[in-house]
Each structure stands twice: as C-alpha cells, then as structure tokens.
Amino acid sequence: VAMNGAPLSSVILREAQRGYDLIFLGASGYQHPLGGTFLEAVLTDPPAHIAIIKSRDEKPRYERILVPTTGDAYSQLAVEFAAMYAEDAGAHVTLFHVLPLPERSRSWWFRRNDTGLDEQVLKMMADTMVWEMRPARAKPDLQLAAKVVEGEHPTEEILRETSRGGYDLVVFGTGNRSGRSNSFLGHRAEQLVNQAPCTVVVVLPKGLRASVPH
8 A cells, every 4th residue: 555655544544444344453562552642543533443452472373262341332342353253263252250349238148258249140140141242143153151250450350360261362342441430441451451461452443533642
C-alpha cells in the first residue's frame, strides 16, 4: 500500500473502510503497553473490531486460552474471538469470572461460612456462564469451559489463574475506558497486559471513539 506521506494510522483506517471485519495490531510497548499515540489514532472511531496482540513467545499455535469475562458485550466479543481461533486450532477455551467478596450478611443461605460461596454454587454459576456466553454459531466440538471464583482484586485473580492453569493465551474485551473506572475491563487492562506471563490479545469493538493515555 502506498502511503504517499500519509500517517500509517490513516492508511490502515482507509484500508479498513473497504469492508474488513477485524484489524490486527501488535503492541509496541514503548510508550503505552497498548500502542501509544499510534493506537490512539487508530482507535478514533475504528470501522472494524480491533485485536491488539502483546506477544511473549513465538508459538505457532496456542492450546489453552483464558478469557476473563464480566458478562458484558465486550466480554462476549472476546469469547467469540477466542472461540473462532480455538475451533481452527483445536484449542481449549476457559471463561473466567471473578465475583467480589460479599458483605458478611449477604446471601448467607448459600454459604458454608462467612468467607465464600459454596463450591457447588460457584460450579452452577460457571455452568450457566458457559450456556449463556457460548457463541450462537460455535461448532459442536468447541471445547468451552468456565470457572468462577471470589476475590477482592480481579486482576490478581486472573494473573494467578493464568499461571496456575498453564494457559498460553489470554483474550479479553474492553471498552478501553481510560478514566478511573471500577470495572476491571477498563483501566486495569494495562496491568493485565503488563504482568501476564503469556501472550495477551485485547479485543476492542468498532465505533469505540476511545482515548488512550500516553
């Protein structure tokens, strides 16, 4: 593609207008872990979904994929992305959700003690999550499971599960809210990308109109 003096971001966006469904970008990590000023330009109302890849290895294929989810539309986009890859590569996908630790008096009838939900309840939640978030067009042989845990710090729980479960790829969706939001899939995405021991793919929806910190 001839640039003719145009910024690279403008060239990519102009080409994406020709009907592409997804733009793949590699995270440089020099200024901001998700791409700095270049990414900010690309994320200005992108015409297609964007997948930003932060690679930590040179594997030809990934076999165990972890998808942190809050159950929102951003998470669903990440699930669909991971499922499409898993179907082609024969990989196993695990959805992972972190419940905040409840107040002492809440939902006491579900609890064995004051510190956590019964394991059977967590298993029921995980089974429901698989049923609700399985892509409608997924193939019958898609290997999809889910795990629900309780914790005070979602990012730490996800990083712990990534190491403990031997995952080689983490995929998550975000609206890329750069403000100080309480949602994990907003400002805490940077921490996950920086600290994950494996390759990370961040999936962002088209029409985002995001602001990326430098």
